Amino acid sequence: MLSAKSLFGEIVDNDESFRLFCSIAASGESQGGWENGRIAALVPESQRALAPKITRHGADEDKHGRIFNALLRKRGLEPCEVPPDTDYTMLLEKHGIGLAHDKLRADEPLTEQDIITYLAHSRVTEQRAADQMVMLRKHFADHPEIGKAVRMISNDEDNHLAYCHEELLRFAYAGHGRAIQRTLQETAHVEIRIYRDVSLAVMERMGRILGWTPTKARALAAGVHALYAYERVGGWRRMVSLRMPERRDALGGPATTAPEFA
Numbered sequence: 001m002l003s004a005k006s007l008f009g010e011i012v013d014n015d016e017s018f019r020l021f022c023s024i025a026a027s028g029e030s031q032g033g034w035e036n037g038r039i040a041a042l043v044p045e046s047q048r049a050l051a052p053k054i055t056r057h058g059a060d061e062d063k064h065g066r067i068f069n070a071l072l073r074k075r076g077l078e079p080c081e082v083p084p085d086t087d088y089t090m091l092l093e094k095h096g097i098g099l100a101h102d103k104l105r106a107d108e109p110l111t112e113q114d115i116i117t118y119l120a121h122s123r124v125t126e127q128r129a130a131d132q133m134v135m136l137r138k139h140f141a142d143h144p145e146i147g148k149a150v151r152m153i154s155n156d157e158d159n160h161l162a163y164c165h166e167e168l169l170r171f172a173y174a175g176h177g178r179a180i181q182r183t184l185q186e187t188a189h190v191e192i193r194i195y196r197d198v199s200l201a202v203m204e205r206m207g208r209i210l211g212w213t214p215t216k217a218r219a220l221a222a223g224v225h226a227l228y229a230y231e232r233v234g235g236w237r238r239m240v241s242l243r244m245p246e247r248r249d250a251l252g253g254p255a256t257t258a259p260e261f262a
Helices: 004-013 015-042 045-074 088-094 101-105 112-140 147-210 214-233 235-239
Strands: none
Touching: 004 015, 004 112, 004 147, 015 045, 015 088, 015 101, 015 147, 045 112, 045 147, 088 147, 112 147, 112 235, 147 214, 147 235, 214 235
């Protein structure tokens, strides 16, 4: 019987599939760390109070990248090159989601609308990350090899999501509500399509590594398409709703350090 637990367990138990998984995850987290670092440096004067939180967000993402690389080192594995069609972060940027990297590489201050775009992008993608970590925490929180990493990253993703809710609501109360909802919806509709495409690309490569039968590969692909159909019909709405979180000022303190895995 196919299940998220059995599927991910199969990936973790094989060195080559684990290498691909951790390499993809580490690359995406490191890219997110760079993006947040540049945004923090370019925050407009009117929003300078946000800069430490954006810096903390980026530091957390960098930490996650180091954690995935540490998991590889613990097995004596080196990161592999990330196939372009599995690079979720770069594909979102390529399709106009978030702030363009050309803008982040420049030295011009961002605008308030840019900050809203960043927060909306983060609201959607952190929802995806938090959902994935809930699944991993449910099945692998006590795993001897990856459990510590799963628990730490899951807690961080919950903090990131709470931060996005709180800051977007602050902007909404300041009169930006319509712009926020428009940006959130545009972002969510593109994200669910990119997530589908990346999931299919990752599953195709995992299938080759793990020797899945055509029947199993088709069943998993059907599951990816079914999720996309659900999200396209209405599941995307969970990514755009805003509510004041229980965790207030979730990124108000210093970033925590990565644990040792070696």
